[in-house]
Amino acid sequence: xxxxxxxxxxxxxxxxxxxxxxxxxxxxxxxxxxxxxxxxxxxxxxxxxxxxxxxxxxxxxxxxxxxxxxxxxxxxxxxxxxxxxxxxxxxxxxxxxxxxxxxxxxxxxxxxxxxxxxxxxxxxxxxxxxxxxxxxxxxxxxxxxxxxxxxxxxxxxxxxxxxxxxxxxxxxxxxxxxxxxxxxxxxxxxxxxxxxxxxxxxxxxxxxxxxxxxxxxxxxxxxxxxxxxxxxxxxxxxxxxxxxxxxxxxxxxxxxxxxxxxxxxxxxxxxxxxxxxxxxxxxxxxxxxxxxxxxxxxxxxxxxxxxxxxxxxxxxxxxxxxxxxxxxxxxxxxxxxxxxxxxxxxxxxxxxxxxxxxxxxxxxxxxxxxxxxxxxxxxxxxxxxxxxxxxxxxxxxxxxxxxxxxxxxxxxxxxxxxxxxxxxxxxxxxxxxxxxxxxxxxxxxxxxxxxxxxxxxxxxxxxxxxxxxxxxxxxxxxxxxxxxxxxxxxxxxxxxxxxxxxxxxxxxxxxxxxxxxxxxxxxxxxxxxxxxxxxxxxxxxxxxxxxxxxxxxxxxxxxxxxxxxxxxxxx
Amino acid sequence: xxxxxxxxxxxxxxxxxxxxxxxxxxxxxxxxxxxxxxxxxxxxxxxxxxxxxxxxxxxxxxxxxxxxxxxxxxxxxxxxxxxxxxxxxxxxxxxxxxxxxxxxxxxxxxxxxxxxxxxxxxxxxxxxxxxxxxxxxxxxxxxxxxxxxxxxxxxxxxxxxxxxxxxxxxxxxxxxxxxxxxxxxxxxxxxxxxxxxxxxxxxxxxxxxxxxxxxxxxxxxxxxxxxxxxxxxxxxxxxxxxxxxxxxxxxxxxxxxxxxxxxxxxxxxxxxxxxxxxxxxxxxxxxxxxxxxxxxxxxxxxxxxxxxxxxxxxxxxxxxxxxxxxxxxxxxxxxxxxxxxxxxxxxxxxxxxxxxxxxxxxxxxxxxxxxxxxxxxxxxxxxxxxxxxxxxxxxxxxxxxxxxxxxxxxxxxx
Numbered sequence: 001x002x003x004x005x006x007x008x009x010x011x012x013x014x015x016x017x018x019x020x021x022x023x024x025x026x027x028x029x030x031x032x033x034x035x036x037x038x039x040x041x042x043x044x045x046x047x048x049x050x051x052x053x054x055x056x057x058x059x060x061x062x063x064x065x066x067x068x069x070x071x072x073x074x075x076x077x078x079x080x081x082x083x084x085x086x087x088x089x090x091x092x093x094x095x096x097x098x099x100x101x102x103x104x105x106x107x108x109x110x111x112x113x114x115x116x117x118x119x120x121x122x123x124x125x126x127x128x129x130x131x132x133x134x135x136x137x138x139x140x141x142x143x144x145x146x147x148x149x150x151x152x153x154x155x156x157x158x159x160x161x162x163x164x165x166x167x168x169x170x171x172x173x174x175x176x177x178x179x180x181x182x183x184x185x186x187x188x189x190x191x192x193x194x195x196x197x198x199x200x201x202x203x204x205x206x207x208x209x210x211x212x213x214x215x216x217x218x219x220x221x222x223x224x225x226x227x228x229x230x231x232x233x234x235x236x237x238x239x240x241x242x243x244x245x246x247x248x249x250x251x252x253x254x255x256x257x258x259x260x261x262x263x264x265x266x267x268x269x270x271x272x273x274x275x276x277x278x279x280x281x282x283x284x285x286x287x288x289x290x291x292x293x294x295x296x297x298x299x300x301x302x303x304x305x306x307x308x309x310x311x312x313x314x315x316x317x318x319x320x321x322x323x324x325x326x327x328x329x330x331x332x333x334x335x336x337x338x339x340x341x342x343x344x345x346x347x348x349x350x351x352x353x354x355x356x357x358x359x360x361x362x363x364x365x366x367x368x369x370x371x372x373x374x375x376x377x378x379x380x381x382x383x384x385x386x387x388x389x390x391x392x393x394x395x396x397x398x399x400x401x402x403x404x405x406x407x408x409x410x411x412x413x414x415x416x417x418x419x420x421x422x423x424x425x426x427x428x429x430x431x432x433x434x435x436x437x438x439x440x441x442x443x444x445x446x447x448x449x450x451x452x453x454x455x456x457x458x459x460x461x462x463x464x465x466x467x468x469x470x471x472x473x474x475x476x477x478x479x480x481x482x483x484x485x486x487x488x489x490x491x492x493x494x495x496x497x498x499x500x501x502x503x504x505x506x507x508x509x510x511x512x513x514x515x516x517x518x519x520x521x522x523x524x525x526x527x528x529x530x531x532x533x534x535x536x537x538x539x540x541x542x543x544x545x546x547x548x549x550x551x552x553x554x555x556x557x558x559x560x561x562x563x564x565x566x567x568x569x570x571x
Numbered sequence: 572x573x574x575x576x577x578x579x580x581x582x583x584x585x586x587x588x589x590x591x592x593x594x595x596x597x598x599x600x601x602x603x604x605x606x607x608x609x610x611x612x613x614x615x616x617x618x619x620x621x622x623x624x625x626x627x628x629x630x631x632x633x634x635x636x637x638x639x640x641x642x643x644x645x646x647x648x649x650x651x652x653x654x655x656x657x658x659x660x661x662x663x664x665x666x667x668x669x670x671x672x673x674x675x676x677x678x679x680x681x682x683x684x685x686x687x688x689x690x691x692x693x694x695x696x697x698x699x700x701x702x703x704x705x706x707x708x709x710x711x712x713x714x715x716x717x718x719x720x721x722x723x724x725x726x727x728x729x730x731x732x733x734x735x736x737x738x739x740x741x742x743x744x745x746x747x748x749x750x751x752x753x754x755x756x757x758x759x760x761x762x763x764x765x766x767x768x769x770x771x772x773x774x775x776x777x778x779x780x781x782x783x784x785x786x787x788x789x790x791x792x793x794x795x796x797x798x799x800x801x802x803x804x805x806x807x808x809x810x811x812x813x814x815x816x817x818x819x820x821x822x823x824x825x826x827x828x829x830x831x832x833x834x835x836x837x838x839x840x841x842x843x844x845x846x847x848x849x850x851x852x853x854x855x856x857x858x859x860x861x862x863x864x865x866x867x868x869x870x871x872x873x874x875x876x877x878x879x880x881x882x883x884x885x886x887x888x889x890x891x892x893x894x895x896x897x898x899x900x901x902x903x904x905x906x907x908x909x910x911x912x913x914x915x916x917x918x919x920x921x922x923x924x925x926x927x928x929x930x931x932x933x934x935x936x937x938x939x940x941x942x943x944x945x946x947x948x949x950x951x952x953x954x955x956x957x958x959x960x961x962x963x964x965x966x967x968x969x970x971x972x973x974x975x976x977x978x979x980x981x982x983x984x985x
Contacts, residue, residue, distance in 0.1 A: 152936070283666070343653040
């Protein structure tokens with residue numbers, strides 16, 4: 001086993017970037033990546049605030065917090081819409097934008113102008129969504145079922161639909177960019193099966209986005225027409241059909257959940273491997289299972305309609321929904337195989353990656369329960385479903401986002417986040433997450449429907465516990481936000497490769513220069529080839545080349561002492 | 572630690588631990604599955620028993636997988652943490668085909684089992700039963716109305732052949748077939764204790780079948796977002812112990828009411844409201860035990876003392892008297908909104924003659940036709956809703972009836 005062969009003194013800090021650089025149009029994928037991340041984090045706070053209001057209302061069985069039931073309905077409608085379209089999807093677009101070209105050794109994305117355009121579409125989209133608050137916000141759930149959304153909704157519903165159009169276009173354009181970049185801009189020696197798994201994940205996600213999102217566009221177009229042009233796509237009294245909406249909507253929205261989780265799974269593979277110093281177990285299966293999930297994901301949509309779909313069709317969708325558990329299981333066991341036998345470092349990134357594993361498996365199990373039609377008949381549209389999707393979207397995707405932030409923050413900013421704060425952040429998040437969402441399984445099973453401001457009194461104690469957990473979870477977000485901002489000013493300088501990782505993004509300075517690499521970057525032939533002498537030599541040689549020009553003499557009497565940039569707290 | 576096959580003694584020890592862990596996981600899964608009755612509501616239908624058993628299997632298998640994955644994780648974070656000062660890498664293990672086949676194959680087999688089992692439960696639940704009691708259900712924002720026929724066919728010669736109630740009456744052992752429609756948006760009918768749920772879809776009649784097996788009163792919950800009052804849209808299913816008590820407690824009194832209607836319009840109005848012919852119970856508060864009215868709606872004002880309120884507000888709102896105020900409020904609900912409540916929620920209960928072709932074009936949430944006769948009866952009853960017990964529309968019955976008839980007639984011109 002190799003060890004660090006060169007002393008790594010303190011590296012000089014890169015000059016802090018100017019705020020104005022990020023507020024204007026830029027075609028540099030790194031700036032666009034940060035723009036996506038910053039916008040997404042902003043909307044994470046907005047969406048989280050709405051969740052706090054929901055939990056405040058649900059402290060009592062009566063509808064007594066919001067002005068009325070409609071106002072409450074707009075809370076979860078906007079919460080979900082914002083979290084899906086303005087937090088998770090843009091956040092992963094941000095990571096993808098920043099990291100994928102770097103991992104491919106490329107200077108930028110294939111279509112830099114299109115890249116910027118796709119980002120800036122989010123600004124009017126977000127604006128339109130929030131504009132809804134002035135005319136009566138959308139309040140029909142993010143699922144917007146007609147006739148409610150056609151005949152009994154405010155103008156905010158139309159604004160919502162137009163906003164969704166813009167968000168969808170942004171998603172499709174970004175995806176086209178990723179597919180072309182990944183298929184065409186890999187360096188020499190990096191075949192498809194030498195790509196990092198994060199790149200595989202982004203490729204699979206992008207394929208879904210390109211194929212599925214047009215259906216969402218179709219659905220909201222028909223909705224807008226019914227609302228403003230007097231058409232009758234969804235009006236049964238004039239030949240329309242309410243199930244038409246449900247089928248088109250879910251044909252997109254089920255694949256959408258894989259859009260929201262696959263990049264996170266890509267991050268998992270990166271983080272688990274690097275921070276246990278072991279290759280990914282079953283690289284090929286993990287790569288191919290991402291594609292399998294992407295494809296099979298298009299065959300399951302009507303499991304969201306088990307109580308409205310014609311009964312004869314329910315079993316086929318049950319079959320496909322159960323099948324998709326298999327590639328998911330392959331990943332989970334592959335990841336366990338990755339950490340097994342390794343040398344695990346408990347830094348922020350690893351904690352949240354392990355947290356993802358422990359929470360996502362619960363979400364996966366409840367997903368299989370929901371796939372069984374007779375059981376879903378009881379659980380559909382109850383808090384059991386709310387619990388299931390928060391386990392996979394928060395315990396899954398958000399935890400993966402946190403892991404990605406802790407893992408790639410040094411690359412983006414050149415600074416390390418504070419590890420003690422990261423531990424505090426993790427434990428508060430983990431415990432409050434469980435307190436918030438686990439009891440929801442029970443509430444749903446015992447009779448509490450979702451999307452209600454008023455509920456049967458016997459559920460109050462559980463709801464109070466859930467709300468307390470929710471408030472703590474909401475506050476915990478600010479720990480990482482503080483850590484991010486603090487580290488930009490006071491964080492330890494990270495150097496090019498604080499984690500001693502093998503993928504190409506670490507083979508350039510932190511942050512990278514404008515054109516990412518000096519000369520042609522040469523990837524190591526195995527992005528997860530830890531545990532060999534050759535990999536250690538590759539890492540050390542690259543680090544020496546990259547950091548030597550920036551090294552400064554260590555201060556005071558620490559001269560001559562070995563100092564590395566990756567000492568997590570409590571290790 | 573090498574994950575490949577090995578013939579050394581150490582590998583033998585690992586195999587023992589693997590078997591022990593496997594046994595613990597399977598037993599643990601069973602134990603977890605046993606909590607099923609404790610976390611699900613009481614079983615009130617034959618379907619519930621089957622669904623719960625399927626759920627117990629899902630929880631058992633899920634529990635075992637949970638113990639396996641969390642156990643492996645827990646073990647890993649303890650056993651494989653980096654030792655202080657050790658900056659070396661772990662072993663360069665890239666995979667193991669046998670393991671990959673195992674953890675692909677076993678989940679596939681489990682999934683196959685679950686599909687077959689679930690399918691068999693589904694077929695059973697869906698199958699038509701013999702001698703089903705057919706009840707028609709209508710959902711609307713925000714209440715439920717169930718329509719019954721007399722099993723003893725005593726209403727064949729009268730105009731009203733069916734009767735409605737906001738409570739679903741059934742009895743133990745009799746299969747029920749609900750045929751459901753919605754008057755406005757999609758709703759969903761869910762009885763948690765019976766584990767059955769079915770959406771009500773605009774433009775369609777949907778059906779659900781179940782067989783109650785336990786006496787009692789159980790909640791019916793709407794489980795499809797239908798507007799601001801979605802959480803308030805609940806009712807009850809009353810399962811009588813047998814057919815005899817079902818007839819005696821529910822059917823017979825209602826048939827009697829139809830065959831021998833009270834002459835008093837006040838009682839006729841009370842019966843209309845109690846039977847949920849019009850969807851008032853979902854939004855308004857009104858308690859009148861003697862007449863079987865127990866409304867606890869949220870989205871509309873209380874009608875408990877509407878008689879007095881009408882007397883007070885008639886003048887300021889340009890109506891001649893309390894009866895006109897009440898009649899006007901029903902025919903033109905958006906003309907005056909009580910502070911604190913929202914406009915556009917109450918349906919417009921207009922005359923049949925003025926019903927528009929487009930049901931969503933109305934002064935209220937939607938148009939719901941109500942005859943003048945019914946309006947007279949309802950106004951007559953609501954006039955009696957006062958805190959003092961006085962009749963807000965006059966004490967002399969003859970004068971009062973004429974007043975109310977006039978009040979209703981006047982609405983036609985407005």
